[in-house]
Amino acid sequence: MLKIRNLSKSFGTNQVLKNLNLDIQQGEVVSIIGPSGSGKSTLLRCINYLEEPTSGTIEFEGKIIKNDSEQIKDLRNNVGMVFQEFNLFEMKNVLSNITLAPVLTKKMNKQEAREEANKVLKFVGLKDKIFEMPKNLSGGQKQRVAIARALAMQPKVLLLDEPTSALDPELVQEVLKVIQMLVKKKITMIIVTHQIDFAKEISDRIIFMEDGKIVEEGSPEEILVNPKKKRTKDFINSIL
Amino acid sequence: MNLSLIAAMFPLLLKGLQYTILIALIGIVFGFIIGCLAGFALQGKNKFLKAISYFYIWIIRGTPLIVQALYIYFVLPKLFDISLAITHNGEILVSESVMAGIIAITINSGAFIAEIVRSALESVDKGQWDAGKSLGLSYTQILFHIIIPIALRNITPALFNQFIISVKDTSILTIIVVPEITHQMQNYAITTFKTIPAYTFGALFYLAIISILMIVQKIIERKLKLTSQNSMKRGNSLVKD
Ligand SMILES: Nc1ncnc2c1ncn2[C@@H]1O[C@H](COP(=O)(O)OP(=O)(O)OP(=O)(O)O)[C@@H](O)[C@H]1O
Numbered sequence: 277m278l279k280i281r282n283l284s285k286s287f288g289t290n291q292v293l294k295n296l297n298l299d300i301q302q303g304e305v306v307s308i309i310g311p312s313g314s315g316k317s318t319l320l321r322c323i324n325y326l327e328e329p330t331s332g333t334i335e336f337e338g339k340i341i342k343n344d345s346e347q348i349k350d351l352r353n354n355v356g357m358v359f360q361e362f363n364l365f366e367m368k369n370v371l372s373n374i375t376l377a378p379v380l381t382k383k384m385n386k387q388e389a390r391e392e393a394n395k396v397l398k399f400v401g402l403k404d405k406i407f408e409m410p411k412n413l414s415g416g417q418k419q420r421v422a423i424a425r426a427l428a429m430q431p432k433v434l435l436l437d438e439p440t441s442a443l444d445p446e447l448v449q450e451v452l453k454v455i456q457m458l459v460k461k462k463i464t465m466i467i468v469t470h471q472i473d474f475a476k477e478i479s480d481r482i483i484f485m486e487d488g489k490i491v492e493e494g495s496p497e498e499i500l501v502n503p504k505k506k507r508t509k510d511f512i513n514s515i516l
Numbered sequence: 517m518n519l520s521l522i523a524a525m526f527p528l529l530l531k532g533l534q535y536t537i538l539i540a541l542i543g544i545v546f547g548f549i550i551g552c553l554a555g556f557a558l559q560g561k562n563k564f565l566k567a568i569s570y571f572y573i574w575i576i577r578g579t580p581l582i583v584q585a586l587y588i589y590f591v592l593p594k595l596f597d598i599s600l601a602i603t604h605n606g607e608i609l610v611s612e613s614v615m616a617g618i619i620a621i622t623i624n625s626g627a628f629i630a631e632i633v634r635s636a637l638e639s640v641d642k643g644q645w646d647a648g649k650s651l652g653l654s655y656t657q658i659l660f661h662i663i664i665p666i667a668l669r670n671i672t673p674a675l676f677n678q679f680i681i682s683v684k685d686t687s688i689l690t691i692i693v694v695p696e697i698t699h700q701m702q703n704y705a706i707t708t709f710k711t712i713p714a715y716t717f718g719a720l721f722y723l724a725i726i727s728i729l730m731i732v733q734k735i736i737e738r739k740l741k742l743t744s745q746n747s748m749k750r751g752n753s754l755v756k757d
Pocket residue numbers: 287290292310311312313314315316317318319
């Protein structure tokens with residue numbers, strides 16, 4: 277459902293993504309691993325046009341996305357994103373965080389949006405926090421609200437950029453549990469993560485990125501247990 | 517300084533205070549409007565509006581307030597052949613000098629507020645924009661629903677600070693005979709020759725007024741700090757700039 281072709285991205289003279297190709301099938305869970313600065317976040321941000329690709333194309337459901345605000349908006353309505361730093365809207369309570377976009381972009385009425393919010397909050401186990409302000413939530417709760425917010429848009433693909441990296445260790449598990457539930461629901465997901473064990477458990481496919489390129493990709497077994505390339509092996513050894 | 521001087525001067529200073537506060541208040545309200553427009557322009561993408569804003573701020577920050585006031589009072593009416601006074605049925609509602617004072621304080625605070633607004637918009641965490649965009653919201657939707665509420669909360673202390681500055685700035689309007697506090701005190705000193713006590717009492721009067729405003733400012737800051745912890749730090753740092 278997602279085809280990335282010859283994607284390159286430069287910031288000034290710094291080329292961060294180098295002619296990258298990647299296909300994502302419907303229902304697939306893909307984890308991206310790789311050293312810091314290899315361009316993992318930039319890749320995710322190019323997929324929903326938070327960064328405009330320098331060259332190459334993003335094709336979503338058979339349509340090549342052009343740099344035109346209507347198309348990008350449409351793409352973003354269908355591609356959810358969860359950030360490392362949660363990025364909950366600071367001045368809005370949990371309910372408004374979740375209902376803002378459905379009401380504004382899908383012209384959902386307030387009542388429908390609220391029912392949807394209840395549903396997604398229940399899913400992430402935070403129904404009782406519906407009127408809380410973000411600052412009163414723990415990191416793990418914030419991230420679960422962020423996931424709920426993305427889910428309320430009923431995205432076809434969910435992008436997660438190191439969703440547990442900003443969390444205290446004891447809060448990681450509650451977020452991973454929610455992601456596991458998403459896997460069960462067969463939601464198409466691309467996850468950037470340093471949690472190798474978790475990636476192994478949930479992924480259909482693992483991608484190892486380095487220096488703006490995909491070095492190797494394959495099943496968790498192929499990448500994590502029997503990597504073919506030396507660089508992949510070195511990286512895996514370095515983080516285990 | 518004796519009681520009879522205080523009794524004689526106090527009503528005059530109170531009358532001056534009305535003008536001082538009136539001008540500073542109108543100045544901050546319209547300055548806020550101008551400052552928001554210019555601040556948004558500085559932060560936005562339209563090059564033409566940006567250039568106008570830069571030009572405006574350059575002129576205001578590049579000249580002394582007293583020169584601006586003189587220019588508005590003496591030169592503007594001549595240049596455009598208009599009277600700044602507002603009259604109704606031949607009765608003067610707002611004199612030329614008061615009007616010039618209001619304009620001077622307004623455009624002056626507007627330029628500083630523009631910078632306050634610009635940096636408040638910029639200080640909003642970029643992640644807020646990312647989150648809004650990733651949900652498919654448009655630039656204006658993000659601006660009005662997400663960014664402006666944060667920016668407004670963050671600029672409140674700086675805005676109040678600018679109000680206090682404007683209150684003090686009105687004192688230079690004595691040069692264009694606006695009957696504000698400084699003008700009253702000067703008049704009294706000149707007509708009675710009680711130079712030392714008149715100016716001393718006038719200065720103490722200012723000190724009292726500004727002190728009250730500073731206390732109010734502290735209360736506002738504390739209130740805002742209670743409703744939000746981290747993002748207020750940015751708002752406070754604006755005040756110290
Ligand atoms: N907005 C930007 N402007 C300039 N350079 C950027 C920008 N975003 C990323 N970069 C650069 O692009 C490179 C790749 O960054 P990116 O964040 O994609 O890496 P990453 O693989 O996600 O790393 P990490 O594991 O640390 O999150 C880095 O060298 C970074 O400095």
